[in-house]
Amino acid sequence: MLIYLIGLGMGILSGLAIGGGTLLVPALVFFVHVPQQTAQGICLASFIPTALVAVLTHLRQKNVDLKLAFSLTIGSLVGALVGSTLANHVDAALLKKMFGMFLFYMGVYEVLRSLQKRVRP
Amino acid sequence: MHFSSGDLLRLGSIGVLTGLINGLLGIGGGTILIPAMVFLLKKEQHIAHGTSLAVILPTAIVSTVVYHANSQIDWSLALKIALSGMVGGYLGAKLMEQIPATSLRRIFGIFMAAAGLRMIF
Numbered sequence: 001m002l003i004y005l006i007g008l009g010m011g012i013l014s015g016l017a018i019g020g021g022t023l024l025v026p027a028l029v030f031f032v033h034v035p036q037q038t039a040q041g042i043c044l045a046s047f048i049p050t051a052l053v054a055v056l057t058h059l060r061q062k063n064v065d066l067k068l069a070f071s072l073t074i075g076s077l078v079g080a081l082v083g084s085t086l087a088n089h090v091d092a093a094l095l096k097k098m099f100g101m102f103l104f105y106m107g108v109y110e111v112l113r114s115l116q117k118r119v120r121p
Numbered sequence: 122m123h124f125s126s127g128d129l130l131r132l133g134s135i136g137v138l139t140g141l142i143n144g145l146l147g148i149g150g151g152t153i154l155i156p157a158m159v160f161l162l163k164k165e166q167h168i169a170h171g172t173s174l175a176v177i178l179p180t181a182i183v184s185t186v187v188y189h190a191n192s193q194i195d196w197s198l199a200l201k202i203a204l205s206g207m208v209g210g211y212l213g214a215k216l217m218e219q220i221p222a223t224s225l226r227r228i229f230g231i232f233m234a235a236a237g238l239r240m241i242f
Contacts, residue, residue, distance in 0.1 A: 003202065006202065006205075007202040007208075008209040012212050012216070013209075014206070015210040015217065016213040016216060017222070022148050025147060030239075034195065034198070037188070039147070041188035044194075045188075046206060047149065048203075054174050058175065059171070061171070063170065064174075068158075071124065071136070072172075072176045074136060075133045075135070075136020076139045076177075076179075077140060077179065078137055079139060079140020080183040081187065083141040084183070087145045098145070100236075100237045103233050104238055111227055111234070114223050114226045
């Protein structure tokens, strides 16, 4: 039951365009007690179906710059291979700290942007 | 749109960084990609959103394959999160007009920063 509540809550945040994915990882680590890597893997896998629907919608609405997407994807696929291989070979405690630093920075960034009263890109 | 070698270097670096974050931390990468497209590449907001998702989808698939190869994906949990997440996403999108996103974003920014600190220490 808890897992569905977490999914529902994170989904609502995503729907509101507030980074739901970023909070899914700590929610899984703290409440479901899965290792850091598994939490990240679940986050990645569960993102795929929603992203697929979103991409198809954006394509239909002509919101995708295909040439730009293609150029960026070449680099991002290389980065993904390196990054995920690295993630699966470091200690879970270290990875958790790295994730924590990123999350802390993102949180501060969100607060500062909300104080500026501007729409976040 | 013609790309100069400077553009290619810039696009390549943004792409690799996005992929690295995606693979290493298991989160989208839109947090890097969308501001990069808006501020560095001067793309319009909605194009940046659509294009970012089109880049992140294949990136997340590659990362998922690597995590799966390392037995770090609990597919049963991922499925439950994906399903409840979709329901939540729909609710969140519906709620968007009624909820003051700025103050909510600030609250969740504080949540993120706190969760980040908790993960570091």
